[in-house]
Amino acid sequence: MTPADLADLLRATAAKVLVERGSDPAVLPDEVKVERPRNPEHGDYATNVAMQVGKKAGMNPRDFATLLAEALGQAEGIDAAEVAGPGFLNIRLAKAAQGAIVAKILDAGAKFGTADTLAGQKINLEFVSANPTGPIHLGGTRWAAVGDALGRILSAQGADVTREYYFNDHGAQIDRFANSLVAAATGQPTPEDGYAGAYIDDIADTVVRANPGVLELPESERHELFRREGVELMFAQIKQNLHEFGVDFDVYFNESSLFASGAVDKAIATLKESGKLYEKDGAWWIASTEYGDDKDRVVIKSDGKSAYIGGDIAYFQNKRSRGFDLCIYMLGADHHGYIGRLKAAAAAFGDDPDTVEVLIGQMVNLVKDGAAVRMSKRAGTVVTLDDLVEQIGIDAARYSLVRSSVNSSIDIDLDLWTRTDNENPVYYVQYAHSRTNQIIGNSAAFDYASVTPDFSLLTSDREGELIRTLGEYPRVLATAAEMREPHRVVRYLEELAGAWHPFQSDKTLRVIPQGDDEVSPINAARLELAKATRQVLANGLGLLGVSAPERM
Template structure:
């Protein structure tokens, strides 16, 4: 019996109580879903609910009286072994071993679909993350959002949302000109301009640009800067794409900021916001009255010299997302972007949206890695590429995913490489590889799960704990999606791995060589394979591999 099935049984009991007059409520007053949860103490049963406490007062009865009535109605439900009333009116429910163990077959037959739901069905979301300037390599700060952003995309999709992963390419403005000037300086052997870009990667870009476009040395300064800028931009963006691919990150839409300017979208955005009544002129500049929407000051859209501000591009970009059919817009921004929260929400409100519904802004805190060397190419940063080469994509992704985004984080680089139970990613991946080893050994000993399955045999205390943990996976995924917290998946997997290792130590899945194969062995193989499936599903949500051998 799954939590959903138990919830349905409780709903049916409540409906029956209303129908026979025991519960003095209208049917419409009953909750659409009765929430059940795992008790903190195993001896309190498999599941618990406080629905009696929620409804009793409105029904003119006591919680305990209502709980006792529900307990009597549930007692005859197939799959339920016992229902106890605790305290002021909690219901503690214990399932029959067979009803609980049936979940193992459900998981194996569901495969990769187990844990997926329609909790966020109908939600259409644009999730923008990383969005680093194409003027240099991705570094450790971008790495955290690459790991969390991609995991969040996967988790939201698993919960039924329609999600587009987007990267906003900041390829407009003075920074791009400085980039071009810096690359050209490397080509010509001149001094890098003040505020320009330095590092071996700039020199390497210069060498590549010169090899591809040797005519650059004879061009006038303006033309040479423009050519250096465009060629280096193309090369640097290609590297960013390549590095993200090696990190297991897939971006659906690469959106160019300059396209907003070239298409006239920035000018159009200003006029659209003016039509909404939130734009005014002052001192020769064009302003958006963001103070109407809790911002600390109004923001300039068009400077007095006629040049649009970066904020104007932000507004045009927001409207582009809206026009492209994304009611939900999630921005994943770095620790230095706290000031963007109010201004982006103000844009949303000025555009006629509901900032509480149509826009979310998640701020990630700084991260560092002990023992990591600064990039030889970039000089003063730790590159994502170097981290992947040193530690591996799996260890980096998992380690970054297991902490809340708003937590400052310092990772121990050498610890992430250790093959020990103290290394969380190894601990979880090893559990998966162990389930695979059990499956291979089962085949060698002719233990075939299709030859028998008797869930009532899964009655060892460690099996009850393990099955209970497996039951929670769909709820954990839906919760991680709703709260935008991938770390819940990682922490769940670590708990599952611990429960599996303990079960493995106390219950023999396979017979000894001189023993006959019995149904208990076949049934435990189903449970072993159910754990393997959930571990694989959970690791996939984090973009981490599930190795069969370690």
């Protein structure tokens, strides 16, 4: 019985008790919360549902908890239910019911933990979207890891997720990029507001080799050629780096297409005609302060030209026209103002502002020997995706970037993430998977097939802790999707590894028979427990885009 199964049982039992008492079961919450007590002696699970609804149902919470405990005591799979304090309920599962979690995991396999709670919801998930003016820096790398994991988690809950990269190929930053390439190709110093680094020299050289005589072209033609081909080369490298990092997108959307097609002008005209913009100081504004922005934003400047936000407005309208129910934007730490303006754009088009969700990611720093790493071999002024992968590898890079809430800045200690011991969190989890695989492989030398596992024999504290931790996985996954917090899956995997390692190292809890002993029902049950642990570790690591090695 998983926590979700127990929650359903609790709600059904509580509803029955309320009806018998002449109370309305509508006072019950949609979802009854079930938690694992901090002290295992208090039981396997606990709930405060009686305290939540007792007074609403016209009963003292403790009295309601007593009635609920009596009813639960008769339910299949429940060993005992005890009232504590003002109305808490501590619950112990029957051993067979607890062990049934193992069978449920093995029956579901790779689908264990998945659900259909988001089925029918079409989500546009936009992340990374770095300007094509240089390699992806650490902030963009964090979004690559987190965004890809979030996409997998949302899909695992039934959502139809489209991963999208907004290709910023329009605006002043592209002109500065082109100017930097021209300067490198002609041996001039980098422009004051330009881009520097070995990658600029490489791209400039590639453009010159592919276009002999480019430096003799008129200035405007030369600039346009470097601009067009330089952006193509840079973006091709970005896509390749992301692919090697295990991140691919369903859609690469060109910002310039919004301007070239007239979509920006059309979107702004629609808002202007519908009265969603107001005029002040010769410009047209959108009231983004109504949605949390620090100030209203100019949409049409006093010279009649569209401001940068015009592209954002047209882009949102484009997403909605493609049928997305929810648009999630994953933006950098300097983009807080976008929350209000994007929600304002949604409201201006008549949509619920909550059609837009904006996640803001904080900074990432590399640390080695206790000091910050600040310079890249390739990019010069920033540390890039390639730099991180070169130092610690793809698995450790992805795991370390997803491990913390995006609301907090993180320091990645290169000394820690390259260690091959349990101090390294990703090694700790991957080794747990490797160890399960090793034990399962060793079992092939014995006749387990003729023995029926007896899960009711898994009565030790370590077995119980491991089983209960396995049972938490579906709820962790559902919460990670609901809260848009992939780091919850990471922390869960470390908790699961923390329950597995003491179990597998306990010589009194043998999976493999010792000496000439034959396989017993408890040996078979423990082997199934090892298989279930391997499955959940693999499922969770897969959602993070991290490998589950068979041996280490």
